[in-house]
Amino acid sequence: MSTTDSKDDYVFPDVFNDPERDAFLYGTFPEGFIWSSATSSYQIEGAWNEDGKGVCNWDTFSHTKCSIQNGDTGDVACDSYHKYKEDVALMKAMGLKYYRFSISWPRVLPDGTLNNVNEAGIAYYNNLIDELRLNDIIPMVTLFHWDTPQTLEDLGGWDNEDIIDRFNDYAEICFKKFGDRVPLWITFNEPWITSVKGYGTGEFAPGIKEIGTKVYRVSHNIIKAHAKAWHTYDDKYRKLQGGKAGITLDGDFAEPFDRSNKAHVEAAETFLQFKFGWFAHPIFVNGDYPEIMKTKIASKSIAQGLGTSRLPEFSQEEKAYIKGTSDFFGLNAYTTQYATDATEGLSHPPSYWNDPDVKTWQDEGWPKSGSSWLRVVPWGLRRLLKWVNDRYHAPIYITENGVSTSDVFELDDQLRQKFYQAYVNEVLKAIKLDGVDVRGYTAWSLLDNFEWASGYSERFGMHYVDFNDPERPRTAKKSASLYSKIVKENGFVKEL
Structure with missing residues (x-):
């Protein structure tokens, strides 16, 4: 293991060249470190109405005029x-x-309930899992990556607490049918996105715009659904199948704009608590929301003329039931924000965006990607890993990390190659230099795919997919070779 301050060993030397922070670290990851890539059902599967699959909220949303850039849908996706x-x-x-x-919930349970079990859908996932195991590849399975059965969405979706039991039924049938070959389960992918973008801003399915109220109720139900599914696995399947179950949370790292300014430091912490802590604090700490969220939202709710806080409360029984319901911390991370304190905002109507009283932005000098929200900031991942490790004390699996480029045919994807080189190296630093317990790294994504509201205008894949060709041919980009080399060497071996 060694570092160097040679300009040649900074991945982005013109932008990030602090010898203490940015110098490249040579070395290898711990033995048994997990190297993975990722996709999600709606983004790649297609076959949206084949073999008995039910309609999901994203089918409905993408078929709604002006919802998706260029009118794109996931009807075929990568097929x-x-x-x-x-x-x-x-x-x-x-x-x-x-x-x-x-797994697509409506492909297994077309109406979201056990009243209609789709054997063709179960057969598809059995075939996929068997093909993986035949090739010595171990499945890491996410139960919910945003595709809610439309029949349940019509009943209120995640704002209807009945969905908690329906999700548990769905989770259990997956444990039964696939759990003998799946050692790692993720209940929810990025519940913040479901809550805020699905039910708050309306940018994502189901397209509801209630940013100050419904977002908190939806998250409340998701947390309880996660806990119930985890207990089902823990009580009935863990001993027999020997796997682990957890949740994946997403967010940007918040860097205080001025680390010597106490208000900036507190603002960055508040931002992270409103993003990660919203879900992680109940699950990993004490079964309840972070104090900063409870205090701010309650005081603002009262000032806004409401009789109770817009943030729901867990009962003591629920707190005990939720606490400790994750065997690992699944982390999706891409970029970083600067943070400062902001003037207290008492918006009418109320808004999640104003509740934290934090201002965030990105440095214009940070490298751009194909997504407006994603600037390349490698050192932010290392700092985020330490932040998560210090607060939640759980093994960390990086379940997504990657970068987008625009919709062009580009096999020598230099930005993505540099991104993986730099970000994976920051993970190595977090493990070797900071003592963070990171168990695995998952590159997003294996394939170019349907990028939600952006349709096919942004590409995250290590393999180029031609969406104009009915055969959807895949072509490896150079980032696939680079990542493969990192995997083979289990890190970074300096060439002599």
């Missing part, structure tokens, strides 16, 4: 429903030993 063996072959060629994918 992985029919081409899964080809996808597994790509992973095999890269030397990957793990693959994170999600």
Whole structure:
């Protein structure tokens, strides 16, 4: 293990060249470190109405005029429903030993309930899992990556607490049917996105705009649904199947604009608590929301003329039930924000955005990507890993990390190659220099795919997919070779 301050060993030397922070670290990851890539069902599968699959909220949303850029949909996407063996072959060629994918709830239970079990959908996932295991690739399975059965959405979706039991039924049938070959389960992917973008801003399915109220009720139900599914696994399947179950949370790191300014430091912490702590504090700490959230939202709710806080309360029984319901911390991380304190905002109507009293922004000098929200800031990942480690004391699996480029045919994807080189190296630093317990790294994504409201205008894949060709051919980009080399060497071996 060694560092260097040679200009040649800074991945982004013109932007990030602090010898203490940015110098490249050579060395290898711990033995048994998990190397993976990821996708999600709606983004790659297609076959939206085939073989008995039910309609999901994203089918409905994408078929609604002006919801998705260029009128794109996930109707065909990468056609992985029919081409899964080809996808597994790509992973095999890269030397990957793990693959994170999600199961489509309405492909298994078309109306979201046990009243209608779709055997064709179960057969598809059995075939995919068997193909992975045949190629010595271990499945890491996400139960919910945003595709709610439309029948349940019509009943209120995640704002209707009945969905808690329906999700548990769905989770249990997955444990029963697939759990003998799946050692890692993720209940929810990025519940913040479901809450804030799905039910708050309306940018994502189901397109509801209630940013000050419904977002908190939806999150409340998601946390309880997660806890119930975890207990079902823990009580009935863990001993038999020997796996682990957890949740994946997403967010940007918040860097105090001035680390010597106490108000900036507190603002950055508040931002992170409103993003990660919203879900992580109940699950990993004490079964309840962070004090800063409870205090700020309650005081603002009263000032806004409401009789009770817009943030729901857990009962003492619920707190005990929720606490400790994750065997690991799944982390999706991409970028970083600067943070300062902001003037207290008592907006009418109330808004989640104003509740923290924090101002965030990104430095114009940080490298851009194909997404407006994503600037490349490698050192932010290391700092975020330490922040998570210090507060939640759980093994960390990085379940997504990657970068987008615009919709062009580009196989020598230099930005993505540099991104993986730099970000994976920051993970190595977090482990070796900071003592953070990181168990795995998952590159997003295996394939270019349907990028939600952006449609096919942004590409995150290590394999180029031609969406204009009915066959959806895949072509490896150079980032696939670079990532494969990191996997093979289990890190970074300095060439002499």
